[in-house]
Structures are given as C-alpha cells and as structure tokens.
Amino acid sequence: MEIIMSVVIGFMFMAAVYLMLSKSLIRIIIGTGLLSHGAHLLLLTMGGLGGEAPPVVAYGVSVSDYADPLPQALILTAIVISFAxxxxxxxVAYxxxxxxxxxxxxxxxxxxxHE
Known part of the structure; x- marks a missing residue:
C-alpha cells in the first residue's frame, strides 16, 4: 500500500509544481493547494498505514496493531492551516x-x- 501511496504523492507533487510554474494566478493557488494535500499524504504514509486498533490500552491488542495518532493530529492541524x-x-487573487x-x-x- 505504501508503494501506491508513494506513486500518488509523487504524481501530486509533479502536478503541483507544474501548476505553480504557470502564469495564471488561479492555477498557482490550485497548485499550492495540491502541494499541501501531497504533503498531508506524505506525512500519513511516513507515519505508517498499518494498525486498525485505536490508540487505547486494551487487553488482547498487541503494540503493532495500534494506529499512530501523532501523524493524524499533525495532518488535521495542517489541513486547517492550508485551508486558511x-x-x-x-x-487576494479576487x-x-x-x-x-x-x-x-x-x-x-x-x-x-506603458507609454
């Protein structure tokens, strides 16, 4: 799954850089939004995609089955900031x-x- 996410992230970064190098201000803004979404996916993938159990201590759940909450919290904060x-x-563009x-x-x- 990480390989597929890496390809998707690379494609998003490629498309974002292409849009940011254009002359239209709207395309530049869309490119920065796409770049931030690619960074969010990168953080999520680097944090690990495994783990189905919530990060709550319970009997019968091994440590490797927990989902890491830190990348999810960082991404949630980054989504709010990138939206703003x-x-x-x-x-400003309008x-x-x-x-x-x-x-x-x-x-x-x-x-x-202009003469």
Missing amino acids: VTSFFLV RAYQELGTDNMELLKGTED
Whole structure:
C-alpha cells in the first residue's frame, strides 16, 4: 500500500509544481493547494498505514496493531492551516483581479513600460 501511496504523492507533487510554474494566478493557488494535500499524504504514509486498533490500552491488542495518532493530529492541524492560507490567497487573487482586470502574473508584476 505504501508503494501506491508513494506513486500518488509523487504524481501530486509533479502536478503541483507544474501548476505553480504557470502564469495564471488561479492555477498557482490550485497548485499550492495540491502541494499541501501531497504533503498531508506524505506525512500519513511516513507515519505508517498499518494498525486498525485505536490508540487505547486494551487487553488482547498487541503494540503493532495500534494506529499512530501523532501523524493524524499533525495532518488535521495542517489541513486547517492550508485551508486558511488557500482562502486568503483566493481573496487576494479576487481583489487583484478586481483592481487590475487580469490574473496573468507577467502583467501583475508591473515591470512593463506603458507609454
């Protein structure tokens, strides 16, 4: 299962980098969201996918059957933070589009001479 998750994570990172290198601001925001989801899956996979029992001490359950709660707690916190950052980026992009009328990063830089 870890091999499949590694391939999925690699594909998500590849797609995120491709989107982040584009000129459209919306595609960059989608790329950062995809990158954060790939990082969440990476943390979950590195924590181990095994273990069906909840992390509660009980008789008859060996230590290897427990699910590790730490990666899950870290991912839950990271999901909330990435949702807030993505929401902020979307609001800034919408406001920039209202003011400037474009989402092209080349035009947003303002380095062109308009004579």
